[in-house]
Amino acid sequence: MKEISETDELKLVEIKMKVVPKESQREPDDYKKKIFISKLIEKGKSLLFTILGLSLFLLFWSFITSFTKGDLPGPKATLTVLFEMLRDPFYDYGPNDKGIGLQLMVSLTTVLKGFLLGSIVAIPIGILMGASNIYRLLFYPIVQLLKPVSPLAWFPIGLVVFKDTGMATVFIVFITSLWSTLINTAFGVSTIPQDHKNVAKAFGFSKMRYLTKILIPYSLPHIITGLRLSIGVAWLVIVAGEMLSGGTGIGFFVWDSWNALSLEKVMSAILIIGTVGLIFDKIFTIIENKVSYK
């Protein structure tokens, strides 16, 4: 062993003098407070930038408004109408005059129906495609063929099959919800590491145990990502779908307001649609973080 020289010892004393008193003085509560404050600063910073971004957006919007010489309603006019709409969202004066809340409920119900049905179909097929080469070969060409088709092109088919515009709208949401979920699920399942499969093999896991203890836990984060993308697209499609189907829903509301030349309402509806989409995305991001196991 190397002997400690005098200078080394001096250094040691120095280090002790520097470090030890600080360490003993530091209270654990003090430390927690520091972390809390630094987190608060971080939060404040991100809030500041969000506000800055939104202000830039409003500025740009006002610019476009003045550019179109007031044809496009500005932020102030739109927000006034928006608050007007939100003050009584659930009024119902007959089929052509309903509150924005009711319209939104109709759209949400349609989207959730289509999305749920789509997920119920897409997840098992995705699992089959990811787990077995035969199913992958069987389904992959169909997926590739149908995925690029615009969801609206399915509307007539829905009408023919269901003879009902409401059902046809659910149908197009259903079709759109399939692809991202399907592809992400299949990808998740196909990337299960050999290590995990070896555990199942070595300890003779049954199919059911493999499914519930290895396959699903491993691919769940991928599945949720797929669902998040799917519901995003579904919400995108519903507006266009309801413009075609008419009657009710936020998409119909946009079209109806345009026909009534109430652009403030159109702009308000756009803001609402955006907010709802944002909320969907946030919900799924939270779930995504919850189920990731690392």
Added chain:
Amino acid sequence: MGYLEIKDMEISFPTPKGKYIAVKDINLSIAKGEIVSIIGHSGCGKSTIMNAIGGMIIPTGGTVFLNDKKIKAPGPDRGIVFQNYSLLPWLTVYQNIFQAVDAVMTCSKFDKHEIVENNLKMVNLYIHKDKLPGQLSGGMKQRVAIARAFAINPSVLLLDEPFGALDALTKGTMHLELLKLWNLDNREKTIIMVTHDIEEAIFLSDRIIVMNDGPSATIREIENVRIPRPRNKLDIVNSPEYRAIRDRLLHLLTDKFSIEDLGIKYKN
């Protein structure tokens, strides 16, 4: 006929360039309760032999018999500890062991939980039972993997470089842990272990199988370790048997011992 009997085993894999023979002409007879190490350079088919005994792969030639029965698939009579622990990261320590026990054993749920608890206590991890593998150190993960293999009470324990990723101190403790478990079980379990570490092999094993380099690896030599048990790490390193075996193994596995052997002149 031995308890575990490997006869003329050959294992090959199809590759785009043709058949790749990993190991061939493997003949081995292992008695019940024996501890055997397989040692050799990387890629000499050590893990392949282990996988064949474990039933994870089927030999392309020859057969492996365990207790006079041909091995065709993994079974509850063999517990495997994989090279990289292979714990399921989303299950707690407890659940990792329980799922294996639940899949393999036929006893009641109550007994299964008791088995898991006993095995966790045996490797001193009971207080960590609710942690996820990601929260454990390498040595702790290794102990979970060993507890999992022990929990299904196999008659053969297959360890594929079990201590490879551990630091020297933890490794030393784990050697004693393993021998303790083997001893507690009346030395009835047969242990087959793949390793790179000569000292580890001598300290633990009754026999050491030295492999030739692959491809088409064969058994080069089998060393008997006649050091009486219980072995004391401090004492045996000075014993002549230990030195003789270590020197022989070193010669078998290494052909260059100094940079001068590489043709480099050492400057004084």
